[in-house]
Structure formats: C-alpha cells, structure tokens
Amino acid sequence: MGTLKQSIEMSIQNIKGNKMRSFLTTLGIIIGVTAVIALITIVKGVSDNVMGQFESLGAGKLMVSVAGTSLKTGLSESDLAKIEKINNVSGISPTISTTSKASRNGEVDDVSVEGKNGTYFINNNNIISGRPLTQAEMAGDVYTCVIDMDCAKRFFFGENPIGKKIRVGGYTYTVVGLEDGNSNLMSEMMVSSNDGGSIKIPYRNALKMTESSNVNSLEVYVKDTNFTSQVVDDLEKILNQAFNDNDDSYTVINMESLLDTMKSMQDMMTTMLAGIASIALLVGGIGIMNMMLVSVTERTKEIGLRKALGAEPMKIQMQFLIESIFLSMIGGIIGVALGLLISYAAATMIGIDFVIQPGAIALGVGFSAAIGIIFGWVPAKKASELNPIDALRSE
Amino acid sequence: MKKEILTMKNIVKEYVMGDEVSRVLKNVDLTVEEGEFLAILGPSGSGKSTLMNIIGCLDVPTSGEYTLSGRLIANQDEKSLAQIRSKEIGFIFQSFHLLQRQTALENVELPMIYANVKEKERKERAMQMLEKVGLKDKMDHYPNQMSGGQQQRVAIARAIVNNPTILLADEPTGALDQKTGAQVMELFHELNNEGRCIIMITHDVNIAKHASRIVRILDGNISEGVVEDA
Numbered sequence: 001m002g003t004l005k006q007s008i009e010m011s012i013q014n015i016k017g018n019k020m021r022s023f024l025t026t027l028g029i030i031i032g033v034t035a036v037i038a039l040i041t042i043v044k045g046v047s048d049n050v051m052g053q054f055e056s057l058g059a060g061k062l063m064v065s066v067a068g069t070s071l072k073t074g075l076s077e078s079d080l081a082k083i084e085k086i087n088n089v090s091g092i093s094p095t096i097s098t099t100s101k102a103s104r105n106g107e108v109d110d111v112s113v114e115g116k117n118g119t120y121f122i123n124n125n126n127i128i129s130g131r132p133l134t135q136a137e138m139a140g141d142v143y144t145c146v147i148d149m150d151c152a153k154r155f156f157f158g159e160n161p162i163g164k165k166i167r168v169g170g171y172t173y174t175v176v177g178l179e180d181g182n183s184n185l186m187s188e189m190m191v192s193s194n195d196g197g198s199i200k201i202p203y204r205n206a207l208k209m210t211e212s213s214n215v216n217s218l219e220v221y222v223k224d225t226n227f228t229s230q231v232v233d234d235l236e237k238i239l240n241q242a243f244n245d246n247d248d249s250y251t252v253i254n255m256e257s258l259l260d261t262m263k264s265m266q267d268m269m270t271t272m273l274a275g276i277a278s279i280a281l282l283v284g285g286i287g288i289m290n291m292m293l294v295s296v297t298e299r300t301k302e303i304g305l306r307k308a309l310g311a312e313p314m315k316i317q318m319q320f321l322i323e324s325i326f327l328s329m330i331g332g333i334i335g336v337a338l339g340l341l342i343s344y345a346a347a348t349m350i351g352i353d354f355v356i357q358p359g360a361i362a363l364g365v366g367f368s369a370a371i372g373i374i375f376g377w378v379p380a381k382k383a384s385e386l387n388p389i390d391a392l393r394s395e
Numbered sequence: 396m397k398k399e400i401l402t403m404k405n406i407v408k409e410y411v412m413g414d415e416v417s418r419v420l421k422n423v424d425l426t427v428e429e430g431e432f433l434a435i436l437g438p439s440g441s442g443k444s445t446l447m448n449i450i451g452c453l454d455v456p457t458s459g460e461y462t463l464s465g466r467l468i469a470n471q472d473e474k475s476l477a478q479i480r481s482k483e484i485g486f487i488f489q490s491f492h493l494l495q496r497q498t499a500l501e502n503v504e505l506p507m508i509y510a511n512v513k514e515k516e517r518k519e520r521a522m523q524m525l526e527k528v529g530l531k532d533k534m535d536h537y538p539n540q541m542s543g544g545q546q547q548r549v550a551i552a553r554a555i556v557n558n559p560t561i562l563l564a565d566e567p568t569g570a571l572d573q574k575t576g577a578q579v580m581e582l583f584h585e586l587n588n589e590g591r592c593i594i595m596i597t598h599d600v601n602i603a604k605h606a607s608r609i610v611r612i613l614d615g616n617i618s619e620g621v622v623e624d625a
Contacts, residue, residue, distance in 0.1 A: 307480075
C-alpha cells in the first residue's frame with residue numbers, strides 16, 4: 001500500500017527533521033522499556049537460579065531437622081523405624097553428622113562428616129565423577145566415601161581423587177565418588193560447613209564414630225506426591241510423640257510447598273517490578289503525546305494542504321498515528337537492546353545464567369507499540385479533524 | 396453548445412459567531428462551462444475566498460444548489476469531499492503551499508498518493524508535469540532552493556497532475572513580482588488553450604484581464620460584467 005509506505009517515509013523525515021526533540025521524546029520510552037526488560041530478565045534469572053538449586057533436591061522429599069529437647073537430643077532408632085513405616089513413605093535417610101579431622105599426605109583439616117545410608121544415594125544423585133556409595137557398602141566395615149568439591153580442592157588439588165585414600169576419624173577411606181556440593185544448597189545450610197569440605201561415609205561407620213545413635217537430620221522420601229501432606233501429618237504425629245508434643249524441637253520442610261511458595265513469590269516480584277517500570281513507560285507515552293500535539297500544531301498548514309489536495313481524514317490520522325507508533329517502536333527496540341545488555345552485564349556480575357526472556361521482549365516491543373497507538377491517537381484524531389480552510393490560513 | 400461543468404444556484408453562506416449571523420454570500424448564481432478561463436474579481440472581504448472554498452469543495456454552502464461535474468455537492472461528509480477534491484479540483488495558492496522538506500518531484504507526487512496512483516506511475520506523471528512547467532532540471536530541488544516563480548510553477552504542476560476538472564487559483568501572482576507573475580499567467584493561457592478550465596480569484600484587475608470572462612463579487616453579491624477600468 002503506497003500510502004502506508006509514504007506515511008512511514010514521512011514519519012522518518014519528520015523524526016529526522018527534529019532529531020533532538022525526537023530523541024528526548026523517545027528517551028522516556030527507552031528508559032521504560034529498558035527498565036522492564038532488565039528487571040524481568042534479572043529477577044527471573046536470579047530466582048530461576050535459586051529455584052534450580054531447590055529443585056535439584058527433588059520433589060517428593062521431606063527434610064526433617066531436629067533440635068531436640070534437653071531430655072532427648074535427637075531421634076532414636078525406634079523413632080526412625082516408626083517413620084519408615086508411615087504409609088506412602090518409600091524410604092528414609094537419616095544423617096549422622098559430625099566434624100572430624102581428616103588428613104592426607106600431611107595435610108590436616110577439619111571436615112564435615114556425614115553418615116548416609118543407601119537410600120540416600122538412591123534418592124540423591126549429585127555425583128559428577130565416580131560413583132555413589134552402594135547398599136552393599138552399608139553393611140559395615142567398608143571404608144569408602146564420597147567427597148564434595150571443597151574437599152577435593154583441599155586434599156586432592158590438581159589430581160583426580162577417585163580411588164585415592166584419605167584418613168578420617170582414625171580410618172583410611174577410599175574415595176569412590178565426587179559430588180557437586182554447590183547444587184545442594186539446603187544441606188549446606190543445614191550442615192555446618194568446614195574448610196576441608198564434606199565427606200559422606202556409610203551410616204554405620206558414622207554411628208561408630210560419634211558413638212551415639214541420636215539423629216538430628218533426616219530425609220523422608222514420599223512415594224506418591226499427591227499424598228505428601230498426609231505423610232507430613234503422620235510424620236508430625238510421630239515427632240510430637242517422640243518429643244513430648246514440643247513442636248519447637250523439630251522442623252519439617254516440605255520441598256514441594258517451599259517451591260510453590262517461591263514460585264508465587266517470584267511471580268509476584270516480577271509483576272510488581274514490571275508494574276513499577278511501567279510507570280516510566282506511561283511517562284514516556286505522555287512525552288510522545290506531547291510531542292505529537294506540538295507536531296500537529298506546527299504542521300497545521302501542511303495538514304490543511306494535504307486535505308485540500310484530497311487527503312481523507314482517515315489518511316491524515318493514519319499518518320500521524322504511524323509516526324507516533326514509529327517513534328515509540330524505535331524507543332522500544334533501543335530499550336530492548338539496552339535492557340538485554342544491562343541484564344547480560346548483571347548476570348555476568350552476579351554469576352548466574354543469562355537467559356533471554358522472549359516474553360519480556362514481546363512485552364517491551366508490544367507495550368511501546370501500544371503506547372504509540374494510545375498516546376498517538378488523540379493528536380492524530382485532532383490532526384484529522386482540522387478544518388482545511390482554517391488550517392491553510394494559519395501562520 | 397459547451398457543457399456546463401459547474402453551476403451554482405442561490406448559493407448562500409452564513410457564518411454564526413455568537414448571536415450574530417453574518418451572511419457572506421447572498422444568492423450567488425454562477426455557471427462555468429468547459430474550457431473557460433474565469434476570473435472572480437473582488438476586494439478583500441467581498442466573500443471571494445468563501446466562494447472559492449465552496450467551489451473547491453473545502454466548504455459547503457448554507458443553502459442553494461452547487462453542482463460540479465454533474466454531481467450535487469451537498470450533505471457530503473469530509474471523506475467524500477476529500478475524494479471530490481482529489482478528482483475535480485487542482486488548487487493553486489498565493490503562497491504556493493509546498494512541503495518544504497520534500498523535493499519538487501515529491502511535492503508534485505503528493506496529490507497522486509491520495510488518489511491511490513501507483514508509485515511508478517506517480518514518478519512518471521510528476522516528471523511529465525514538471526517538464527511541462529519547464530522545471531525538469533529542478534525536480535530534485537527543495538522549495539527553499541527555488542525562486543518564487545519556480546515554486547509557483549511546481550505548485551501548478553502539482554495542481555494539474557491529477558487532471559482535475561477545474562484549476563482553482565487563489566491570487567496566484569499575489570506573492571510574485573510582475574515579471575514572474577506574467578510568466579505564470581502565460582502558463583495559465585497555455586493550459587487554457589489545451590482546454591483546461593481555470594477559475595482564478597483575484598483582487599487585481601490587471602491580472603483578471605488575462606481571463607476570458609470576469610465576474611465581480613462585492614459584499615457577497617456576484618455580478619457578471621465587463622471590466623471598466625477603475
């Protein structure tokens with residue numbers, strides 16, 4: 001359509017003819033779109049990162065942390081047996097944790113020692129090299145271990161730790177697996193971290209080491225996640241029994257509900273920030289409207305002439321509308337580019353993955369086009385309604 | 396017998412300003428035939444601009460009948476008036492009214508855009524028209540790079556490019572010196588000789604004399620008449 005092309009050309013001419021004014025007008029849109037894109041991308045990136053860490057812990061998992069009471073400091077074997085028998089529980093993995101000296105080739109440092117059973121390794125696979133501990137190794141008197149990255153760096157710097165030996169708590173252990181400790185945010189929060197990193201050893205060995213059977217940390221695996229809340233209820237009943245109805249003495253963390261809460265928080269956060277950034281877009285839109293109104297006034301005579309030459313009101317309106325859409329779209333595109341650049345820089349700085357959010361881009365471009373239409377409408381309508389006689393006469 | 400292309404019967408135009416009604420045109424009767432070169436002569440405030448606006452379909456009369464090319468111009472909405480102007484009227488203004496940011500060629504193309512002429516044909520026709528007014532070598536010039544006479548010739552090229560029924564000129568020499576004004580009049584004669592109907596509005600008797608027929612307008616009344624030198 002010739003008119004459309006002509007309208008676009010005329011818009012470009014007019015925008016070019018008023019470079020400074022056009023730039024300042026567009027600036028509002030640029031800032032608005034940049035803010036929306038950057039905020040959405042950064043917030044989404046950060047929360048995806050955190051959520052990813054939580055998700056890696058897996059669904060269908062309940063984490064029990066026990067503070068105990070002064071009479072009873074942890075869960076006993078019989079408590080654990082009861083928990084294991086709860087309907088719909090596929091298995092439990094108690095953790096015996098302690099701190100011990102570890103040494104290798106004269107290097108000595110404190111490490112966190114965690115005794116884990118076979119069920120743990122079935123339900124948690126963070127092994128990045130080697131293998132997890134097997135059920136067979138749990139039987140006793142087998143001295144194999146899985147170490148985390150910190151431990152590998154501390155004691156095996158520059159070598160492959162798999163198959164190497166390390167002394168922990170008076171026994172020599174063979175490293176069979178290396179796990180990615182960083183992904184396991186939750187257990188890092190729960191277990192006091194030591195400089196030497198953490199070592200996972202068979203449960204029985206840890207029991208022997210601590211000479212106690214008090215368990216303070218426990219993972220419960222749920223078979224059917226539809227009934228997780230039922231399991232939580234049963235679990236809390238047993239825990240209440242064990243600790244004399246003192247429900248301050250333990251905490252049950254349901255990973256799923258935690259994830260749900262975080263997801264809705266993330267959505268809320270994104271919406272809120274986008275909302276705030278939209279105010280900048282609104283202000284930008286008003287700027288565009290202002291410029292278009294000035295433009296219509298300045299070009300009254302031109303509008304009159306066009307009408308005299310046979311331009312229908314609709315065509316005049318289209319021309320001004322296209323100009324306003326064009327102006328805000330340019331701002332939108334620059335804003336998207338700038339927003340992505342900023343979020344890329346931010347992602348690199350924070351150390352998270354930079355993921356382009358197509359939704360945010362669509363929102364930025366769509367929003368700016370919409371602003372062009374909404375705030376260009378009134379000036380365009382005004383232009384189209386000018387009386388050609390008065391318009392031609394105006395100075 | 397020549398065909399009548401424009402007839403006005405009892406045209407009245409009133410403007411309402413507050414409580415006051417001012418009657419600018421009072422029962423104007425006018426007939427223009429094919430190929431005529433008509434001058435409408437009158438001092439300022441005589442109603443000649445209003446008459447021009449009505450002839451040019453920029454405005455509609457309060458009462459009376461105006462027929463242009465066999466079509467009754469009344470109760471038309473803005474859109475149809477624009478379409479009529481696009482097809483029937485070629486405007487020439489005292490102050491040229493060229494778009495300053497567009498070249499001579501683009502200015503001449505403008506009316507064809509609104510008549511939905513294809514781009515290629517627009518260029519060709521615009522070039523032909525510029526050649527006709529003797530400005531082929533200036534087609535890439537902007538209005539501010541041209542003299543007043545040249546600008547008015549661009550405006551004339553623009554006015555005739557859609558091949559309108561009537562060339563409507565409002566004080567076409569008003570902003571020009573005598574010499575360039577005469578050149579424009581020469582061009583008018585040329586176009587008239589080709590059979591184009593020209594209606595020229597002016598207050599200048601000497602310019603009006605170029606026309607083959609003169610009507611005088613005074614206080615909204617029109618009188619057919621031979622010019623007596625004042």
